[in-house]
Amino acid sequence: MSHEPILKYERLGGYLPTLLKEDAISCLAVHINYICVGTYNGNVILLHLDGTFIQRLHHHSKKVNDLHIDETGQHIASCSDDGTVAIYTLFSSFSTASSQSSSKSSNIGEINIYNYYNAIYCVRFQEKYSFRRERIFACGGLTGQFSINRKGWILDKELTIHEGEGPIQCIQWKHNLVAWANDWGVKVYNVDQEQPITFVERPQLCPPLELSRCQLIWLSDHQLIVAWAHTIKIVSLDLTQSHSEANSGAKSSTDNLQRKFSGAFGSKSVGKVTAVISLNYFIAGISAWNEEFLCVLGYRPPREKQSDALETDYPLPEMHIIGIDGMSISSVRLPLRGHVRLRASDYKMSSLRYTISTSNKRNCQWQFDHSDDTQQEERIASAYEAALGCVTYLCTPKDVILCRVRGIKDRVQWALDRQHFRKAVYVALEDPNALKDFAYSYANVLELYLSALITQEKFQEAADEINRLFNGKEFNALWEKYVYIFAQRNQLSAIAKYVPTLTNERLPNAQYEMILRHFLENDPEKLVQVLRKWPKPKYERVKEENDSESPYFQEREEPLYDAFRWIRELEAVVRQRRILEVDTDAISMETACILEPLAELYSSTGQYDQALRIYLTQGTLCFSKEHVFKLISEHQLWALVDTKVANLVQLDTSLAVKLFVTQLEHFPIVQTAKQLEPQEKILLEYLHQLWMEQSSVYNCERYTQIHDMQVALYVKYAPDSLLTFLRGNFFISLEKVYRLCDTHVPPLWEAMICLLSRMGQERKALELILTQLQDLQQAIQFSQKDARLWDYLIELSLSSSEMMQFLLEAAAKHHVDPILLLTKIPVDMELDHLKQTLIEILATYKLQLDLCCHCLKSFQVDRMELMRKQVRCYGQRWDHRSRSLHGNRLYKRSFACTNAATASTGRVWRSISKCGSLEPCNKRSGAFFVINFQCQSEPKSKLQNLIFSLNFISFGTADALTD
Incomplete structure (x- = not known):
């Protein structure tokens, strides 16, 4: 499969055909405003971008070899075989010419001509030539x-x-760097620093200048492309090294520079060839789109035909688009005039880049082809984006070709020619207005694409594309057309969900009626989905005069369809089907499929009671169960369903139970439970959810009878959930529940143990744990809080050495005194690993004591530090308006009190100083000290005394543990 080309090629017209009759083109330069062409007769001709004539400049007597235009377009430089360089100033006033050049007056401004007496092959302005105080240009030619x-x-x-x-x-210039090529290679020179930068050697087996010229392009500030013969080299410059060398040495004079330059490039090179691309054709021209893609004009030399040695084959020049890695993206052969007589050096390329807006870039997105080579498509898309805003002019002596990115029209035409209709549509979608003067409008391209899909019977894909592409009121006619087309193919199901329903985009009512008719006859199950997706008919109730009981509906806005007519029609269909059904008590699936859209029509017209009646009648055959409960909640239909609990459960058990539990004011617990009694499992689910979510309301004496019923249901259907209920309920009969658990097969031992514990029969509960559950760990947890139970557990365990061993291991972990256990062990009982168990018990107990002592000591240190800070703070506040000496005296007294309090523990303090007294006050395990400071302050002082209370924890226990 061939990929779409990126560029299109147009032959430039205007004045050029007239010019080429009497002259030939030798070179070309382009600017954003005009084109400049040099000829073999020495003329420099200015043209508009479309080729129309502007001005002719004739200041050379021989062939013009090169042209250059500065960034502003106000200056043009030309050089010729006659040895002259002409600098033209456009659209500016006459300025004084230099003494070294001859000045001529012209209607376009100043013209400076420089004579070098030998052929000049190239000339270039330095960048920003017009803005510099010292304007610089470089040139070179035959003499080298x-x-x-x-x-x-x-x-x-x-x-x-x-x-x-x-x-x-x-x-070629780049800021202050200039690069040039001669027979030896390419050199780069820094004009500001007056020093060479690097040297790139000429490729081997390179043809002479007359056959192939070197091409130079600055890819960036530090990257230079050297295209010579069949080789492209990418040179990277390390400008930091060049600057450091320039700053370390002094500036040399011009004479020294000439001697230094001859051998400098090999020793002072700061450039490195980072990539080399070898091609199988000669490079006649090159242009860089960005740092990733290059546009290369390829030239292949003539070769003899294999069939006839006397004839010569002259290949057409080729335009190649390649990546910076050398990978080819696309190539096109160009039928240029007179190519059989041309060499590679006769072709000239000049590129121009202009900025494009972000919106235009978004309108120029590449559309991928449906091909297996996705990687190549991605590369083509990247190259296309890089080429946006780039225009290339290619000239030969008898032809000028304009190369630019293909526009919307070109790309659409290319896709239509190859029947790539989808690509044509999405390319046109980028800018539909671009096809105004095109043979096909955007609507025509759309119809071609959709017709192709429908012909291939891809109806769903066609419907998806219609929904995606038909946006806006202007597509209503197409919508109407394709709805009829889908109806003729009996495929309205594919497009029905996309049909526009907005007020300003609505189709004729007949089309909506046609869609409903299609679903009623072919797919009744989806009819309700269509009705719910479409906007509801908006009606309002208006009461007749003198008849408040018979409201009727008045239409508020024109609906998509006549809801009342459809209600009557569906009611007739239901009646007809019910007559044909054998079992009149049950509803068939076919009838249920009609009842549900009928209920939806009732809802849309405000007849919610009729709709709810149909939903409850359907039962399990209802397809929209969530919709039913939503309808009840939104429209407050509680009065219609409070006695229909069984019907709601039949619709959906989980949703119904959730509704009963959350809406207790509309579904009282006693009445709801009574209606659910025939369905015990559903009743248990309801009561369980009620207990879990509404326990604050349900767990009361009022519902004791229901609690007993719930216990019986737990025992019968969910014994595992019974224990949770027993632990939280306080209104059940414990003896009755115990008998119920005891008679169950097998007995519910966990529940029985819980009940015995609540009845005060802990010893019997402990016996059940040991005998029935045989869970000694649970027995330890059950009895560790009661010393009498622990003694009873030890008595029950004396008969088994394994149980005593387990009790010893668990004693330290459960804060039980191991001495009590050891004293009761029979003398003749043998215990395995008794010594090791005792060592572990003692080590664990000692670790607990050590942790307790260190914690108490840490607390003492923190307490003392906090007390010092608090006393110091009170001392400073006390002395706010008093003398500083008095404040210091207060702090010293307070600190003395603190030291005295911490020096001794467990004593009764009487007095410590003249300034205060210390009185003990017992409070639980600690001592509460009140230190009363009677301060000798001035009479006018606001604070007369300070009562400072310190709550100390007694350290007697800590001292004992330490000892």
């Missing part, structure tokens, strides 16, 4: 001299940078 001319306000300075290595073929 590379010269830089500096044009100042008064004088022009000319400096020969290099010579003696063959003719200069190409020059």
Whole structure:
């Protein structure tokens, strides 16, 4: 499968056909506003971008070899075989010419002509030439001299940078760096620092200048592309190294520069060839779109035909788009005029880049083909985005070709020619207005695409595309057309869900009626889905005069369909089907499929009672169970369902139970439980959810009878959930429940143990744990809080050495005194690993004591530090308006009291100083000290005394543990 080309090629017209009759083109330069063409007769001709004539400049007597236009378009440089370089100033007033150049007056401004007496092959302005105080251009030619001319306000300075290595073929500037090519290779020079940068050697087996020229392009500030013969080299420059060398040494003079330059490039090179791309054709021209993609004009030399050695085959020039890695993306052969007589050096390429807006970029997204080579498609898409805003002019002596990105029309035409209708649609969708003057409008392209899908019977895909592409009121006619087309193919089910229903995009009512008719006859189950998706008919109730009991509906807005007519029709269909059914008590599936859309129509017209009646009648055959409960809640239909608990449960048990539990004011517990008694499992589920979610309301003496019923249901259907209920309920009969659990097969021992514990029969409960559950761990947890139960547990365990061993291991972990256990062990009982068990018990007990002591000591330190801070704070506040000496005295007394209090523990303090007294006050296990400071302050002082209370924990226990 061939990929879509990126570029389109147009032959430039206008004045060019007239020019080519009497002359031939030798070079070309482009600007965003005009084109500049050089000819073999020495003319420089200015043209509009479409080729129309502007101005002819004739200041050379021989062939014009090169042209260059500065960024502003106000200056043009041309060079010729006659050895002259002409600098034209456009649209500016006459300025004084330099003494080294001859000045001629022209209607386009100042023209400066520089004579070098030998053929000049190339000339280039330095970047931002118009904005510089010292304007610089570089040129070179046949003699091999590379010269830089500096044009100042008064004088022009000319400096020969290099010579003696063959003719200069190409020059390119980048800021203060200039690169040029001669027979030896490519050199880069820093004009500001006056020092060489790097040297790139000429490829081997390279043809002479007459056959193939070197092409130079600056890819970025530090990357240079050197395209020569069949090789592309990418050179990276390390400008930081160049700057450091320039700053370390002093500036050399011009004479020294000439001697230094001849051997400098090998030793002072700061450039590195990072990539080399080898091609199987000669490079006649090159343009860089960005740092990833290149546009290359390829030239293949003539070759003899294999069939006839006397005839020669002249291949057409080729335009290649390649990646920076050398991978080919696309290639096109160009039928240029007179290509059989041309060499690679006769082709010239000049590129122009202009900025495009973000919106235009969004309108130029690449649409992928449905091909297996997705990677290549992605590369083509990236290259297409890189080419946006880039225009390339290709010229030969008798032809000028404009190369630019293919527009919407071109891409749509290409896709239609190959019947890629989907791609044509999505390309046109980027900018439908671009097809105004095209053979096909956007609507025509859409119809071609949809017709192809329908012909292939891809109805669902066609419906999806219609929904995606038909946006807006202007597509109503197409909507109407394709709804009829789908109806003719009996495929309305595919497009029905997409039909527009907004007020400003509505179709004729007949089409909506047609869709409903289709579903009623072919797919009744989906009829209700369509009715719910479409907007409800908006009606309002209006009461007749003198008849408040018979309201009727008045239409508020024109609906999509006549709801009342459809209600009558569906009622007739239901009656007809019920007559044909054998079992009149049961509803068939076919009838249920009609009843549900009928209920939906009742709801849409406000007849909610009729709709709910149908839903409850359907029972399990109802397809919209959640919709029923939502209808009840939204429209407050509680009065219609409070006695229909069984019907709601039949619809959906979980939703019904949830409704009963959350709406207790509408579904009282006693009445709801009574209606659910015949269905015991559902009743248990209801009561269980009631207990879990509404226990604050349900757990009361009022519902004791229901609690007993719930216990019986737990025992019968869910014994595992009984224990949770017993632990939280306080209104059940414990003896009755115990008998119920005891008679169950097997007995519910966990519940019985819980009940015995609540009845105060802990010993019997403990016996059940040991005998029936045989869970000693549970027995320990059950009895550890009661010393009498623990003694009873030890008595029950004396008969088994395994139980005593387990009790010893668990004693330390459950804070039980191991001495009590050891003293009761019979003398003749043998215990395994008794010594090791005792060591572990003692080690664990000692660890607990150590942790307790260290915690108490840490608490003492923190307490003392906090007390000091608090006393110091009170002392400073006390002395706010008093003398500082008095404040210091207060702090010292307070600190003395603190030291005295912590020096001794367990004593009764009487007095400690003249300034205060200490009185003990017992409070639980600690001592509460009240220190009363009687301060000798001034009479006017607001604070007369300070009562400071410190709550100390007694340290007698800690001391004992430490001892």
